[in-house]
Amino acid sequence: MHRIKLTDHLILILGVLFLLLPIWVVFASSTHRPETILNQGLQFWIGDYFLETYSAVLFDNTGFTQAVNAVLMLKNSLILGLGFSVGKILISTIAAYAIVYFRFPAGSFFFWIIFSSLLLPLEVRIIPSYEVVSKLGMLNSYTGLILPLIASATATFFFRQFYKSVPEEILEAARIDGAGPFRFFVDILLPLSKTMIAAIFIIMFVVGWNQYLWPILMTTDESYFTVVMGIKQILNDLEGNRIPQYNKALALSFLAMLPPVMVVLIFQRWFVKGLVESEK
Amino acid sequence: MKRQQFDSFTLPYLLIAPQLAIIFIFFVWPAAQAVYQSFMLEDPFGLASQFVGFDNFIEVVSNEHYARSAIFTAIFSGLVAFLSMAIALLLAVKADGILHGQSAYKIMLTWVYAVAPAVAGMMGVFLFDRSIGPLNHLFNATGWPFNPQLDVFDASVTVILVSVWKQISVNFIYFLAGLQSIPRAVREAALIDCRNGFRRFWTVTLPLLAPTGFFVLVINITYAFFETFGVIDTMTRGAPGGGTATLVYKVYQDGFLGADIGGSSAQSVILMILVLGLTIVQFRVIEKRIHY
Numbered sequence: 001m002h003r004i005k006l007t008d009h010l011i012l013i014l015g016v017l018f019l020l021l022p023i024w025v026v027f028a029s030s031t032h033r034p035e036t037i038l039n040q041g042l043q044f045w046i047g048d049y050f051l052e053t054y055s056a057v058l059f060d061n062t063g064f065t066q067a068v069n070a071v072l073m074l075k076n077s078l079i080l081g082l083g084f085s086v087g088k089i090l091i092s093t094i095a096a097y098a099i100v101y102f103r104f105p106a107g108s109f110f111f112w113i114i115f116s117s118l119l120l121p122l123e124v125r126i127i128p129s130y131e132v133v134s135k136l137g138m139l140n141s142y143t144g145l146i147l148p149l150i151a152s153a154t155a156t157f158f159f160r161q162f163y164k165s166v167p168e169e170i171l172e173a174a175r176i177d178g179a180g181p182f183r184f185f186v187d188i189l190l191p192l193s194k195t196m197i198a199a200i201f202i203i204m205f206v207v208g209w210n211q212y213l214w215p216i217l218m219t220t221d222e223s224y225f226t227v228v229m230g231i232k233q234i235l236n237d238l239e240g241n242r243i244p245q246y247n248k249a250l251a252l253s254f255l256a257m258l259p260p261v262m263v264v265l266i267f268q269r270w271f272v273k274g275l276v277e278s279e280k
Numbered sequence: 281m282k283r284q285q286f287d288s289f290t291l292p293y294l295l296i297a298p299q300l301a302i303i304f305i306f307f308v309w310p311a312a313q314a315v316y317q318s319f320m321l322e323d324p325f326g327l328a329s330q331f332v333g334f335d336n337f338i339e340v341v342s343n344e345h346y347a348r349s350a351i352f353t354a355i356f357s358g359l360v361a362f363l364s365m366a367i368a369l370l371l372a373v374k375a376d377g378i379l380h381g382q383s384a385y386k387i388m389l390t391w392v393y394a395v396a397p398a399v400a401g402m403m404g405v406f407l408f409d410r411s412i413g414p415l416n417h418l419f420n421a422t423g424w425p426f427n428p429q430l431d432v433f434d435a436s437v438t439v440i441l442v443s444v445w446k447q448i449s450v451n452f453i454y455f456l457a458g459l460q461s462i463p464r465a466v467r468e469a470a471l472i473d474c475r476n477g478f479r480r481f482w483t484v485t486l487p488l489l490a491p492t493g494f495f496v497l498v499i500n501i502t503y504a505f506f507e508t509f510g511v512i513d514t515m516t517r518g519a520p521g522g523g524t525a526t527l528v529y530k531v532y533q534d535g536f537l538g539a540d541i542g543g544s545s546a547q548s549v550i551l552m553i554l555v556l557g558l559t560i561v562q563f564r565v566i567e568k569r570i571h572y
Contacts, residue, residue, distance in 0.1 A: 008374045009381075015371040016388045019448060023391070025414065026403050041412045095299035102292035103285040110296055117307045119559055123506045123528045124551040127535040127544055128313035129306060136305075151306035156299060181286045210396030212510040217536070231402045232514060246412060253402045260394035265387060272390075275450075276457040 023257070030054075030250035037246040049247065057251045070255055073227040077209050078259070080226055083146040084208030085201050088155045093193070096159035097185055101171070114153045122149065122214060130217050140221040149214060155200055158277065162196045163189070199274020202267050206260040227256040311552070317545035329542075336546035345522050346530065346547070353526045356440060357504035364444045365493075365500060368451030373481065375452075376459040386456070393449035398510030404442035405515055428516070432523030435516050439524050442515065443508045450503075451496050458492030459485070498562055505555075527551060 025042050032047035058070045098104075099111050122129060129148055138144025166189070174184045190197075215229045225233065234249040264271055286292075318336050322329040340346050375385050392400075407415045408428060419426035428435040462485065470484040486493075506528055512518065518525030518533060525533060531551065535544025 005378060008378050011374050012371060012378070012385050012389075015367070015374075015448075016385065018367075019392050019445065020388060022403055022407055022445070023395075026406065029406075037412055041417065042406060042414050044414075091298045091302065094295040098292040098295035101286055102295075103287055104289075104292040107292065110300060113308070114296075114299060114303055117303050119555050120307070120311060120552055121502075121506045123509055124531060124548050124555070125307075125310045125314050126532060127541065127548070128310035128317065130536075131313065132306065132310050147302060148306040151302045153299070153303070181288060181291055184286075206394050210394075210398070210510075212396060212398035212513070213532070228396045228398050228510075231399060235402070235405065235514065246406070249402075250406060253399055253406075256399045256402075257395045260396070261391055264390065264394040268387065268390060272453055272457065275453055 023254075026250050027254050030247050030254055032247060034243050034245050034247050037250075038243060053247045053251045054255075057248050057255065068222045068225055068230070068233075070227065070230070070252055072223065073225050073230040074255065074259070076224060077226040077228065077256075079142055080145055080211065080215070081205045081209035081260075083142060084149055084211075085204035087146060087150050088204050089197060089201060091150060092153070092155035092159050093190070093197070094185075096156050096163055097189065099156075099160055100163040101181070101184075114156055117151060117153050118157065121152070126213065126217060133218065138218075140219055140224055142224070145215060145218050145224065146208075149208065149211060155204060158196070158200055158274075159193070162193060162277065166192060195270060195273065196277065198267070199270045199277065202263055202271040203274055205263060209260045227252070231256055314545045314548040314552070317541055318549045320542055322541050332542070336542040337550070340543055340546045340550065348522065349525050349527055349530045352436070352524065353505070353528075356436070356443075356508075356524075356526060357501055359440050360443045360447065360504040360508070361497060361500035363440070364447035365451050365496060367444070368448045369455050369493075371448070372452050372455035372459055373485070375456055389452050390449050392446060393453065395446060396510060397443075397446055397507050398514050400442050400446040401439075401511040401514030404438055404511070408438045408515075430520055432520055435520060435524045439508070439511055439515055443504065443511050446511070447500060447503055451500065454492055454496050454499075455489070458489050462488050501558070527554075 025044060028046050029037055029043045030053055031050040032043050033049055036047065037043065061067055061069050095114065099107060099114075133139060133144045133148060136144070138147070170188060170192075171184065174188055179187065209226075210228055211226070212228050215224075215226045216232070219225055219229070231249070231252055234245075234252055317329075319331060319333060320329040321332040321335065371389060375382055375389070378385075407413050410416055410427075410429070416426055426434050428438045466484070466488070470480050474480040474483070505526065508526065509528055509532070512524060512526060512529050513532075516524040518529055522530075527547065528551065531544050531547045534540045534547065538544075
């Protein structure tokens, strides 16, 4: 029995190493000088240039117009992540409320239109979506960045499932006490959905932050670059330099993953609950 | 459906309006555009276009690059889904079985969930780099003349490894939750009836985990199809010679970089039909075979 547990731990430790070692190597190497990396390869232990590299990446302007730095890109990613998650929650809580709690003739028809959007991710309709957004004059704007991404009904689906699991007696009781649709939603349903909202907020924040293809298409103006797409820019810069600035590119990759990872780790309990709920 | 509902003429429409508006503008309209353009041929300057029937589709389907991309997508998706699910299931079973340090493992194994596919791909670029990448050195040291720039197989290995790496965390979370939702009484009964741990897993745990497994499979196929775009775009851009371009990547390449709107739209429509078909299969065939 004891030996079995030992192999269990061994397998888990191997799994952890497989998942985390690459991240560690990226971080450790980013604290070295580019010459060290160029001559000796990626590093497995921390070097002496943490502050130097990271302050250069965060604050020094680079890019074609010499007007972007990581702080700006992180800000844009934050706007995208927050705008996406908040927008999605605002729209989907009320849409799901209409679908579950109201009797209206067109209801099930709308329901199917909304859920058909689950079938076709943005990736398969990128070019027409790009054309639509450009016709609406939304290229290089936060609206154009965020709104089309909201056009998928994932959150609406989650909330619909959740509302349906709310006991019917609650609505009955509320109606007997004279609560109308507005009161019921604000005073009863929303407080009940608190954990669910928090979980979806975390999941959607990560999804929004991690968007890559859409920001690439939408933004030609560097002041709208997000950090996840910014790493592609870095990749292009790498080839141009005499000594490739590996350290900076690695630092930017690390910075690009840090905020969503922190959010997920800090709110792990809620987020796992949300993910698992979505399965039902 | 709920029996108790509100009756109101305008309120539900008002509530659903924002969602519907966004879906119409950014989903229905572009999707309809894609279908329309898939039947049209646009001149190189984008000034005029004419109806060409199914020509775009015939051209796409008979194109040898497309066939190659379809085969690659099938192998790629199959391997990514299988490997990431198998590794995650192993880790979840082990994490479920131990008493000490479970939450520490959980935290460490969840970390990668939040890493963007594009960032994972970027990390892959460095780790597999010819001059600075430790994995490249490792492969070379084993006598494998590893060269993802020129060799399609080697390039496929890199994108598959990175895509699997990125997906293990999500699968782990679902599998662990699925395992922990198996009632204690069932587990204990199984423990008494069957001493062999492996057989117990095979005959009791796995069937009970089937609904979760099915759900995870769907997620993984969707992931391998669509979300790996970031991995491929940062690591190989479909190179060498289109050998690592998935169907989704090809839609982007042909339509956006190649400006072949008709062909790219036809590819989009084919993908839409494919996804639609997969969804129908998902609801009809496979779910019936899974015992709840």
